[in-house]
Amino acid sequence: MSVLEIKNLQVSVVTDAGNKEILRGVDITIKSGETHAIMGPNGSGKSTLAYSIAGHPKYMITGGSVTLDGADVLEMSVDERAKAGLFLAMQYPVEVPGVSVSNFLRTAVTAIRGEAPKVRTWVGEVKAAMASLNMDTAFSERNVNEGFSGGEKKRHEILQMELLKPKIAILDETDSGLDVDALRIVSEGVNRVKANSELGVMLITHYTRILRYIKPDFVHVFANGKIVEEGGPELADKLEEKGYAEYITA
Amino acid sequence: MSALTTNYLTPSGREEAWRFTPLKRLAGLHDISVDIADRISISNRDSLPAGVKLTNPLSTDFPPAYESNDVVTNRIRKAVQKISLLTIDNDLELAEPIFLARKAGSSAELSRVVIQAGINSKATVVIENNGVGEIGEEIEISLATGASLNFISLQEWDRSAVHIGQHHAIIGKDAQFTSYVVSIGGSVVRISPTVEFTGSGAFADLYGIYFATDGQHLEHRIHVDHSVPNAKSRVNYKGALAGNAAHTVWIGDVYIHKGADGTDTYELNRNLLLTEGARADSVPNLEIETGEIVGAGHASTTGRFDDEQLFYLQSRGIPSDIARRLVIRGFFSEIVTKLKSEELEERLMGRIDAELAKVGE
Ligand SMILES: Nc1ncnc2c1ncn2[C@@H]1O[C@H](COP(=O)(O)OP(=O)(O)O)[C@@H](O)[C@H]1O
Ligand SMILES: [Mg+2]
Numbered sequence: 001m002s003v004l005e006i007k008n009l010q011v012s013v014v015t016d017a018g019n020k021e022i023l024r025g026v027d028i029t030i031k032s033g034e035t036h037a038i039m040g041p042n043g044s045g046k047s048t049l050a051y052s053i054a055g056h057p058k059y060m061i062t063g064g065s066v067t068l069d070g071a072d073v074l075e076m077s078v079d080e081r082a083k084a085g086l087f088l089a090m091q092y093p094v095e096v097p098g099v100s101v102s103n104f105l106r107t108a109v110t111a112i113r114g115e116a117p118k119v120r121t122w123v124g125e126v127k128a129a130m131a132s133l134n135m136d137t138a139f140s141e142r143n144v145n146e147g148f149s150g151g152e153k154k155r156h157e158i159l160q161m162e163l164l165k166p167k168i169a170i171l172d173e174t175d176s177g178l179d180v181d182a183l184r185i186v187s188e189g190v191n192r193v194k195a196n197s198e199l200g201v202m203l204i205t206h207y208t209r210i211l212r213y214i215k216p217d218f219v220h221v222f223a224n225g226k227i228v229e230e231g232g233p234e235l236a237d238k239l240e241e242k243g244y245a246e247y248i249t250a
Numbered sequence: 251m252s253a254l255t256t257n258y259l260t261p262s263g264r265e266e267a268w269r270f271t272p273l274k275r276l277a278g279l280h281d282i283s284v285d286i287a288d289r290i291s292i293s294n295r296d297s298l299p300a301g302v303k304l305t306n307p308l309s310t311d312f313p314p315a316y317e318s319n320d321v322v323t324n325r326i327r328k329a330v331q332k333i334s335l336l337t338i339d340n341d342l343e344l345a346e347p348i349f350l351a352r353k354a355g356s357s358a359e360l361s362r363v364v365i366q367a368g369i370n371s372k373a374t375v376v377i378e379n380n381g382v383g384e385i386g387e388e389i390e391i392s393l394a395t396g397a398s399l400n401f402i403s404l405q406e407w408d409r410s411a412v413h414i415g416q417h418h419a420i421i422g423k424d425a426q427f428t429s430y431v432v433s434i435g436g437s438v439v440r441i442s443p444t445v446e447f448t449g450s451g452a453f454a455d456l457y458g459i460y461f462a463t464d465g466q467h468l469e470h471r472i473h474v475d476h477s478v479p480n481a482k483s484r485v486n487y488k489g490a491l492a493g494n495a496a497h498t499v500w501i502g503d504v505y506i507h508k509g510a511d512g513t514d515t516y517e518l519n520r521n522l523l524l525t526e527g528a529r530a531d532s533v534p535n536l537e538i539e540t541g542e543i544v545g546a547g548h549a550s551t552t553g554r555f556d557d558e559q560l561f562y563l564q565s566r567g568i569p570s571d572i573a574r575r576l577v578i579r580g581f582f583s584e585i586v587t588k589l590k591s592e593e594l595e596e597r598l599m600g601r602i603d604a605e606l607a608k609v610g611e
Binding site for chain 1: 561
């Protein structure tokens with residue numbers, strides 16, 4: 001049983017023109033097994049929240065705290081956060097030229113598990129995970145995210161989540177840019193990991209579409225750098241109908 | 251070519267060809283007033299296969315097969331009495347590389363090497379430059395009709411070494427020349443891989459890798475001369491730089507002369523700056539005298555290490571030192587994997603890792 005606790009988190013983005021305040025006091029607690037949808041308009045700061053938890057150097061924490069099972073996440077280096085059990089499926093996964101998917105996955109799993117996986121079981125593990133995400137095995141030999149379609153990038157993110165087995169996963173607009181089939185495959189992947197583990201999920205999205213596949217326990221409306229309304233799955237239905245207009249003007 | 255009266259003059263550093271090079275650090279290799287002996291310093295590492303010979307004939311029996319305007323090459327030609335001659339028989343096909351080791355002497359030296367690949371032969375020749383040394387070198391490589399030669403020059407010198415070289419390939423009809431110039435060690439390395447074609451259907455692939463750290467000067471001056479029809483050339487050099495006064499120079503001169511119709515050429519140089527204080531000069535230059543070509547282009551980029559790549563890898567639990575190593579290996583892998591030799595690939599990647607480990611020490 002794990003708990004990710006975010007309290008009064010305030011974050012500025014570091015830009016050439018100076019620092020710009022983005023998050024203005026975010027509070028959210030995610031426990032193992034729970035799925036929290038974070039929904040909000042573009043530019044409201046959702047990715048900033050995700051990157052700040054993962055430790056991206058561009059984002060400067062100006063106040064508040066983030067803890068995982070009581071341990072201070074903000075004190076950890078980026079790789080330490082991943083080893084502690086946090087995973088971020090990125091909205092825009094990064095290309096790493098010349099580094100093959102298989103080499104990358106193996107290096108990451110070795111780092112997270114603390115030892116290299118056994119060759120025999122590892123190959124099977126990767127193949128099975130790829131097959132269930134409808135990924136061709138030839139994928140392993142391609143370079144990380146290089147020339148991947150939008151859908152391939154997102155599947156590759158979920159593949160990593162399956163193999164790295166985090167405690168808490170943050171999925172930043174994993175649904176964006178996916179057609180219906182890809183959305184279903186990716187969602188099934190997330191649900192499979194949830195069924196096989198105690199994964200807690202922060203599901204960041206702009207649209208309610210993905211919530212038909214991944215059922216949230218809680219819905220948080222995000223606007224202007226903070227959570228402005230919270231509720232159960234029914235809140236998503238309201239957003240579907242009325243959009244974000246009332247939160248933006250408020 | 252017009253008579254080059256400056257051939258035998260010591261460069262002052264103002265010449266186009268020498269403006270990047272730290273002349274003071276060349277141990278007089280470029281300075282004709284400094285007496286430098288010739289020496290045979292190339293030997294085979296393993297026993298040679300049948301059909302391959304390494305001998306030391308008189309240089310007068312092997313007059314230069316091309317004109318060079320390089321001052322060091324020209325003084326080598328004057329000074330050298332005996333050359334190192336490597337011959338590969340016609341139709342010989344070798345699966346394993348031929349390793350030649352250079353054992354430089356305690357004082358500066360001049361050396362001339364001639365490599366002759368016979369008709370329809372297929373071989374890989376690796377020259378290993380290790381240890382300390384101050385060497386001016388000319389390597390003349392000729393490929394007979396249909397020959398295929400991989401030529402690999404490894405500069406794995408100790409940090410004090412000085413190496414000035416011209417590697418000139420004369421590529422016959424339907425022959426394929428692939429060169430890999432790998433410069434990692436040395437204080438000053440300045441190599442001029444130059445290429446000319448003597449028959450159509452010939453192909454030159456020139457690859458290079460360099461990694462300059464604190465105070466190293468690594469210079470590569472490529473010159474590809476297209477003067478016959480339907481020849482093809484590709485140039486791809488990649489370099490990483492780190493540390494104070496690490497300096498690399500890449501010159502890519504490609505000339506397509508009148509009558510070289512059907513020429514197809516592309517040259518590329520990419521530099522990766524890992525720290526402040528390093529400098530990469532990159533000068534591509536394409537001159538075209540005929541319109542009837544298949545293609546001609548060049549690209550040159552110099553960029554900083556991409557922190558987003560580092561973040562992505564680290565966010566998957568990969569510690570920063572391993573993440574950097576992955577990114578650097580990835581940067582070079584495009585070229586290293588072309589060697590198609592696991593032994594050489596691992597050796598080069600290991601060298602690159604070792605250079606990277608020095609960064610930030
Ligand atoms: N690197 C940056 N430089 C400047 N502004 C940024 C940067 N990153 C984010 N922002 C700004 O911060 C705000 C929130 O961005 P983001 O967190 O990406 O929102 P969301 O994911 O909700 O669309 C936006 O106004 C955006 O322009
Ligand atoms: Mg976003």
